[in-house]
Amino acid sequence: MSTNLGEDLKDSLEKFAKDCNSNERLMVMNKDWNRVIHVCASDIKCDYTLVSKDGSISLTPGKPSSADMVVQSSAEILTSVFYGEVSPNEPYNEGTLRVQGSEQDVLRLDFITAMLWEE
Amino acid sequence: MSENTIDPKNVISISLGSSSGDFSRTIILNGLTVNLKREGTNGDLEHAKEKVRLVDGCVxxxxxxxxxxxxxxxxxxxxxxxxxxxxxxxxxxxxxxGSGLKDTLERSVTRNLVEAGLIYPGIKVLMVNALDRFGMAEALIEAGCICQFGDLIFNLGIDYPLTTLNELHELATKYRKRLLTTPFHMLYPTGSSQDETIANPNFAKYYLENDVIAGDRHLISKHLPNRIDGKGILTNTTRESVVKTFRDAGATWLATTTPEMEGVSGGTNLMEAALTAVVGCRLEDLSVNEVTHLIENLGWTGSIHPFTERRGIEH
Structure with a gap:
């Protein structure tokens, strides 16, 4: 079960990075947003690192040595968020998604998901 | 002998802004006396709610x-x-x-600036936020201005100017759900942060590469560079000190959309509340033509402060 959840989370993060990197306008918007984001699925103790640099997003397994933002929730919720099935706002407001970081960075991550998936 | 008097109307603006901008004025609208009051709650939403409950039914x-x-x-x-x-x-x-007035008054004031020759085809305009005053944005585009809409820059901190009305509509559509849930202070300065000025070169370049700076006065002031020589300003919610700041920074002219009352240009919300009190219904219950006619009858055409002698219109 944990393995499947971990794989699903990895797939969702890979898709998120791919969608960001194939959106030229978003890449321009993020050109100066250089951040390290720690994605932590606390229920299955699984960590990933998203790096936003010069407009591109890359994904590596494991936790970073230091992060600008930490996005923490269950693997299932994180997977839904990074697949764009739910807006991060919903679990965030319900208290099931925790985000540590500056308000500007929280807004930016939320903005990226809005640009990618909202219609 | 009884005197035929009509009780004055009382309206209040309860603002999440700084209380340093509080004022009260009495004006005559359509022959009626209207007492206006602005009370800031320094960004305290719960305090603002309490004040609304307190004055409800009394104004x-x-x-x-x-x-x-x-x-x-x-x-x-x-x-x-x-x-x-x-x-x-x-x-x-x-x-x-104030959204009713923004959609009507600000549109017509912008057109008046076109007639006055201050805005013309090809002039470059930075509108710090346009989603909040789409009527002004539409009027600027209609006038042939080359616009940079700063909603992403000034509200979200993303260094990316929007340039078309379609992009603005797209942003509003994509943010529809988020507007319902995002804490407002994350999107717009409230309380004492309205009084803070942050000289950020990322923002300054947009002031410098445009001819006119338009939109929300707090956002304009917050990121105002030291010098804006030769620029025109189109905004409202000004005080004498704000007018002086723009003039001292080198602005050529300032146009305010709402009527000036002894050195104060009120917020659109306050002036819309005044109109609502006088008309006896919300502006949204009237047609755009009716509101426009009402505004014209009141002589609300905007005010222009020329700071330097104009050498003629070059375009």
Missing amino acids: DAIGLGGIDICLRVRGEKFFIGEGLKLAEQAHVSPVVD
């Missing part, structure tokens, strides 16, 4: 400042969660947020 209309109930974009309303909750505190007095 003829309530304006909400420093926050909107909704954004009006191409005839669609995009509601703002915290603004809605604030408005819902009143059950008797009508509550308005």
Whole structure:
């Protein structure tokens, strides 16, 4: 079960990075947003690192040595968020998604998901 | 012998902005005396709710400042969660947020600036936020201005100017759900942060590469560079000190959209509340033509402060 959840989370993060990197306008918007984001699925103790640099997003397994933002929730919720099935706002407001970081960075991550998936 | 007197109308603007901008004035509108009052709550939403409950039923209309109930974009309303909750505190007095005047008065004032030759085809305009005053944005585009809309820059901190009305509508549509849930202070300066000036070169370049700076006065002031020589300013909610700041920074002219009252240009919410009290209904219950006619009859055409002698219009 944990393995499947971990794989699903990895797939969702890979898709998120791919969608960001194939959106030229978003890449321009993020050109100066250089951040390290720690994605932590606390229920299955699984960590990933998203790096936003010069407009591109890359994904590596494991936790970073230091992060600008930490996005923490269950693997299932994180997977839904990074697949764009739910807006991060919903679990965030319900208290099931925790985000540590500056308000500007929280807004930016939320903005990226809005640009990618909202219609 | 009894005197035929009509009780004055009383309206109040309850603002999430700084209380340092509080004022009261009495004006005559359509032959009626209207007592206007602005009270800032320094960004304290709960305090603002309490004040709305307190004055509900005691005043003829309530304006909400420093926050909107909704954004009006191409005839669609995009509601703002915290603004809605604030408005819902009143059950008797009508509550308005100024969006009705932004959609009518600001549109017509912008057209007046075209007639005055201050705005013309090809002139470059930075509108610091356009979703909040889409009527002005449409009027600027209609006048042939080359616009940079700074909603992403000034509200979200993303260094990317939007340049078309379609992009603005797209942003509003994609943010529809988020506007209902995102804490408003994350999107717009409230309380004492309205009084802070942050000289950020990322923002300054947009002031410098445009000829006219338009939109929300707090956002314009917050990131105002030291010098804006030769620029025109189109905004409202000004005080004498603000006018002086723009003049000292080298601006050529300042146009305010709302009428000036002894050195103060009120927020659109306050002036819409005044109109609501006088007319006896919300502006949204009137047609755009009716509101425009009303504004024209009142002589609300905007005010222009020329800071330097104009050498003629070059375009």
